[in-house]
Amino acid sequence: xxxxxxxxxxxxxxxxxxxxxxxxxxxxxxxxxxxxxxxxxxxxxxxxxxxxxxxxxxxxxxxxxxxxxxxxxxxxxxxxxxxxxxxxxxxxxxxxxxxxxxxxxxxxxxxxxxxxxxxxxxxxxxxxxxxxxxxxxxxxxxxxxxxxxxxxxxxxxxxxxxxxxxxxxxxxxxxxxxxxxxxxxxxxxxxxxxxxxxxxxxxxxxxxxxxxxxxxxxxxxxxxxxxxxxxxxxxxxxxxxxxxxxxxxxxxxxxxxxxxxxxxxxx
Amino acid sequence: xxxxxxxxxxxxxxxxxxxxxxxxxxxxxxxxxxxxxxxxxxxxxxxxxxxxxxxxxxxxxxxxxxxxxxxxxxxxxxxxxxxxxxxxxxxxxxxxxxxxxxxxxxxxxxxxxxxxxxxxxxxxxxxxxxxxxxxxxxxxxxxxxxxxxxxxxxxxxxxxxxxxxxxxxxxxxxxxxxxxxxxxxxxxxxxxxxxxxxxxxxxxxxxxxxxxxxxxxxxxxxxxxxxxxxxxxxxxxxxxxxxxxxxxxxxxxxxxxxxxxxxxxxxxxxxxxxxxxxxxxxxxxxxxxxxxxxxxxxxxxxxxxxxxxxxxxxxxxxxxxxxxxxxxxxxxxxxxxxxxxxxxxxxxx
Ligand SMILES: Nc1ncnc2c1ncn2[C@@H]1O[C@H](COP(=O)(O)OP(=O)(O)OP(=O)(O)O)[C@@H](O)[C@H]1O
Ligand SMILES: [Mg+2]
Numbered sequence: 001x002x003x004x005x006x007x008x009x010x011x012x013x014x015x016x017x018x019x020x021x022x023x024x025x026x027x028x029x030x031x032x033x034x035x036x037x038x039x040x041x042x043x044x045x046x047x048x049x050x051x052x053x054x055x056x057x058x059x060x061x062x063x064x065x066x067x068x069x070x071x072x073x074x075x076x077x078x079x080x081x082x083x084x085x086x087x088x089x090x091x092x093x094x095x096x097x098x099x100x101x102x103x104x105x106x107x108x109x110x111x112x113x114x115x116x117x118x119x120x121x122x123x124x125x126x127x128x129x130x131x132x133x134x135x136x137x138x139x140x141x142x143x144x145x146x147x148x149x150x151x152x153x154x155x156x157x158x159x160x161x162x163x164x165x166x167x168x169x170x171x172x173x174x175x176x177x178x179x180x181x182x183x184x185x186x187x188x189x190x191x192x193x194x195x196x197x198x199x200x201x202x203x204x205x206x207x208x209x210x211x212x213x214x215x216x217x218x219x220x221x222x223x224x225x226x227x228x229x230x231x232x233x234x235x236x237x238x239x240x241x242x243x244x245x246x247x248x249x250x251x252x253x254x255x256x257x258x259x260x261x262x263x264x265x266x267x
Numbered sequence: 268x269x270x271x272x273x274x275x276x277x278x279x280x281x282x283x284x285x286x287x288x289x290x291x292x293x294x295x296x297x298x299x300x301x302x303x304x305x306x307x308x309x310x311x312x313x314x315x316x317x318x319x320x321x322x323x324x325x326x327x328x329x330x331x332x333x334x335x336x337x338x339x340x341x342x343x344x345x346x347x348x349x350x351x352x353x354x355x356x357x358x359x360x361x362x363x364x365x366x367x368x369x370x371x372x373x374x375x376x377x378x379x380x381x382x383x384x385x386x387x388x389x390x391x392x393x394x395x396x397x398x399x400x401x402x403x404x405x406x407x408x409x410x411x412x413x414x415x416x417x418x419x420x421x422x423x424x425x426x427x428x429x430x431x432x433x434x435x436x437x438x439x440x441x442x443x444x445x446x447x448x449x450x451x452x453x454x455x456x457x458x459x460x461x462x463x464x465x466x467x468x469x470x471x472x473x474x475x476x477x478x479x480x481x482x483x484x485x486x487x488x489x490x491x492x493x494x495x496x497x498x499x500x501x502x503x504x505x506x507x508x509x510x511x512x513x514x515x516x517x518x519x520x521x522x523x524x525x526x527x528x529x530x531x532x533x534x535x536x537x538x539x540x541x542x543x544x545x546x547x548x549x550x551x552x553x554x555x556x557x558x559x560x561x562x563x564x565x566x567x568x569x570x571x572x573x574x575x576x577x578x579x580x581x582x583x584x585x586x587x588x589x590x591x592x593x594x595x596x597x598x599x600x601x602x603x604x605x606x607x608x609x610x611x612x613x614x615x616x
Pocket of ligand 1: 285304306
């Protein structure tokens with residue numbers, strides 16, 4: 001076999017894998033424009049009625065979307081805040097206790113969500129927070145902490161913590177030090193941490209299934225119920241909306257980054 | 268009233284006394300070096316002065332006021348760290364302006380002072396660079412300008428040159444002397460390099476195991492140390508046994524008398540004599556010189572001066588640094604005569 005054919009073969013395999021990764025996702029787009037009233041590919045023409053039905057108050061897509069957005073934004077803010085406070089504190093003073101707390105913080109990565117869910121159901125029912133925004137928020141914050149913490153800790157890892165000592169000797173008080181010295185250096189880490197926390201909350205399903213019922217329904221939960229007890233193509237429509245929104249964000253980010261890199265190298 | 272007084276400062280870490288009853292009086296505008304081996308407590312003293320650690324007991328007085336309870340940010344002491352600890356997200360100007368912004372100076376005054384500091388450390392052309400775009404020596408200058416910009420009462424420097432190579436270090440030593448002269452700020456300079464301390468300071472305090480063993484001008488400490496530790500730590504030195512009976516000293520396998528300023532005037536059964544390698548000459552010397560015979564056991568070529576390892580008849584060994592014109596490699600293994608002026612010999616009891 002010549003090097004050329006081998007190369008072609010390799011490319012074919014790579015493309016096959018990429019298609020395998022992506023095609024099943026794309027299938028929701030044709031399904032979402034089906035003219036039938038059940039999940040299927042369009043047969044006698046296309047129809048956008050399922051997109052219209054997403055806003056139908058009876059179906060509850062809009063409130064669940066709003067709930068999820070609310071929970072994800074609040075989770076991103078809180079998890080980033082807590083993780084940043086801990087990461088910065090541990091960075092400034094070293095010792096045995098930061099390592100101990102770090103282990104505790106990362107434990108959601110280790111403990112299977114299903115086991116955590118069992119525990120959380122008991123705790124939340126004791127304090128009557130089952131099926132509420134606050135109950136979901138607490139759980140999502142805990143589950144997002146590891147990601148947020150790892151992202152922020154990574155941005156602190158190559159900073160010299162004597163900067164803090166230097167800033168104090170130059171007359172800066174703690175708030176100034178945080179705002180003018182630490183924050184500008186860890187801003188990318190905070191953004192990454194907030195993004196990861198948002199995503200974690202946005203598509204959390206395992207624990208959420210256990211701690212919510214009909215009162216506070218998140219989007220993943222709504223999708224889950226719709227897939228188990230109906231075959232409404234609205235499901236494909238919401239999936240397509242999410243898919244297109246995600247792609248738009250990713251493409252925009254890649255373009256922006258490309259421009260940033262070009263501006264940087266031109267300098 | 269004294270400017271800065273450290274009064275019996277003690278700082279313990281568990282059973283370890285990092286500072287053990289340290290007292291030091293500093294005059295305004297002085298350049299004082301804190302010199303000592305690793306772990307002797309120099310950094311601990313500096314951090315206590317800056318307010319970053321709380322001494323177990325003792326006082327620190329600035330203009331007669333105890334400042335022990337004052338937070339570091341209220342002390343107005345500049346601090347230069349070994350690794351510089353510059354702010355990576357700020358430009359050179361931004362770093363220098365930081366303490367001024369913190370003090371809420373107005374923009375015009377800040378700009379003027381930053382310009383002035385940039386000129387002082389010779390970084391005008393690099394004002395907009397970020398710290399990572401600077402060489403080690405340039406970063407050092409930024410750290411100095413930043414710590415001096417707000418007009419600190421005292422500048423504390425913790426081994427600021429130890430990360431630089433030798434050429435640059437010597438250049439920066441001159442630079443630091445100049446900055447000290449031009450700003451008039453009191454410098455407290457930590458180093459474990461005795462050469463650096465000797466060439467730069469008005470006064471040296473020598474640390475050993477958390478104590479100041481001796482302090483004084485570089486000349487005084489170098490020419491007449493009163494402790495073996497200082498005699499050994501500052502400059503190279505040789506030690507041999509000696510004794511004094513009826514005013515006459517025995518040592519180096521010969522007998523001699525020492526000038527008054529070297530001699531305490533009392534007989535002693537046993538004492539330690541010291542003589543620096545550079546003060547030993549080749550041959551019998553002049554009248555009144557101490558001359559002695561020693562065997563050359565090792566010879567190291569060293570450019571203008573060769574280093575000879577000598578052994579006396581008594582078995583004691585020491586090192587001499589002899590002009591390269593006078594001895595060559597063929598001296599190895601021979602018994603030769605050397606001499607030293609009596610004033611160069613020191614006595615430790
Ligand atoms: N945070 C600390 N906890 C416990 N011991 C400490 C601490 N900081 C310093 N020490 C100890 O105190 C002693 C003095 O340390 P210090 O840092 O002052 O030495 P130094 O003279 O600056 O040495 P070097 O030249 O190596 O910097 C050392 O024995 C050190 O191990
Ligand atoms: Mg030190």
